[in-house]
Amino acid sequence: MDSRRDFLQKLGLSAIALPLIPLSGLASSVENFGERYDGPVLRVAIMGLGGYANRVAEAMQSCVRAKLVGVISGTPGKITTWQSKFNIPEKNCYNYENFDKIKDNADIDVVYVITPNALHHDQVIRVANAGKHVICEKPMALNAKEGKEMVDACKKNNVKLLVGYRMHFEPKTLEIIKMRKNGDFGKVMFFQGLCGFKIGDPSQWRLNKKLAGGGSLMDIGIYAVNGARYMVGEEPTWITAQETKTNPVVFKEGVDETIQFQMGFPSGAVASCLSTYNMNYLDKFFLTGEKGFAELQPSTGYGPIKGRTNKGELTHPHLTHQTVQMDEMAQIILEGKQPVVPVDGEEAVKDMKIMDAIYLAASTGKKINLKG
Incomplete structure (x- = not known):
């Protein structure tokens, strides 16, 4: 792989x-x-x-x-x-x-x-x-x-x-966001995001710090970073993180193999996430609140995404993600449509700030407070 x-x-x-x-x-x-x-x-x-x-x-x-x-x-x-x-x-x-x-x-x-x-x-x-x-x-x-x-x-x-x-246009994902906004889960308490697989060719650019900027977090952990924000519906206020490296030959300095990270949100909700290049079968989002829960597994693959909540299975038909994305982005660019979850550069910068903080927390062992 x-x-x-x-x-x-x-x-x-x-x-x-x-x-x-x-x-x-x-x-x-x-x-x-x-x-x-x-x-x-x-x-x-x-x-x-x-x-x-x-x-x-x-x-x-x-x-x-x-x-x-x-x-x-x-x-x-x-x-x-x-x-x-x-x-x-x-x-x-x-x-x-x-x-x-x-x-x-x-x-x-x-x-x-x-x-x-x-x-x-x-x-x-x-x-x-x-x-x-x-x-x-x-x-x-x-x-x-x-x-x-x-x-x-x-x-x-x-x-x-x-x-x-x-994923900002994926029907089951959007249904969970709609339910959360409608209060179906009550006060959100916890989010879990698991993203990982065993990476293959050790010479590929994704394991080159100069080209990739990091390792698993940059490549696949970003799904959990971004997913935590749109599933909880808030911006995190603090970050803690821990890095585990079992193969420094493949995962050289600056290329993370496995990072666990935690986030806290203004409402008191917390998130626990994992990003790895050394474990398979990790593609899951889980959200729980005082009145219900939502789960996506697989949560970010090319599909079909599978989901369920305390009210039952999510049965929206599978639509090819990239087809949906490009048609939706055409409407954003040509018609000024506002998506349910933003996909603009400012949205991406928010993720980058969190990822910067995750790397800082992992390297220093400190809790990083994020500015509003």
Whole structure:
């Protein structure tokens, strides 16, 4: 198992045979199945043509509001393959040296950056300076400072910056958030987030501090960081964390193997989370309150997500996450739609601040208080 994406892909294999449902809005996706859409379409160029980029591109073939029209890659062979596979014109193909020229290309609205973490900062800023909207895969940057610089650059250029939080559009996840807001669980007391798998190839970029910015926390633990916030519905006020490393040969200095972290929230709710590259079968969210509970397992894989609450099983149909994400993001960019859970750069910076604090807490053994 070479990466988180391989792991998540295996979790979602059972969903491959399910039909992709064209969306004209998440809330009414099932009711509007087959409905013709004649509105504006977001024209997308993907930067970085690796495994996850391929998954996004495949999913976008079922989008009604977003269309893949361009590519940016440092590998000419990949560009040629994508041109043939996805019918991409030569004029919409760029490399990492010349992609600033997209500012003169009126046929591209947004660039989706799907490259190693350390490259996001500079690439997003270059895209923003070219006057194009940006979608950036998570984690958005190596730290909160970089993230804020990216947000500021997009604001300066009057373009939107969104981050690939696909779970923010997932139906079972949104149902739990709705129930929590409606008070179905009563006062929230506790959240647990478990995210992990055994990583494969020790030479991959995810185990390179300079490219990844860390280890399991940056790659998959971010799901628990972000999930704690939207499941509890509050921002944490303190962080504690502990790191465990059993294989320093594979997990070198600055690349975390396993991190446990705890968070406290203003209401008194607490969270206990684990992020690891050394244990399989960890993909679970659990929320409990004074009146009920909610559980997702798997909670962040490519699907189908499985969930239940004290009121019974969640039975929402599976929708391919990346298809939903791109159609929803098209509405955010083109129509100003406000999602239930934000996916903008400011949302991502909040996660980066927490992750900065987790690393600090793990390295110092101290409880880190977060500023409001």
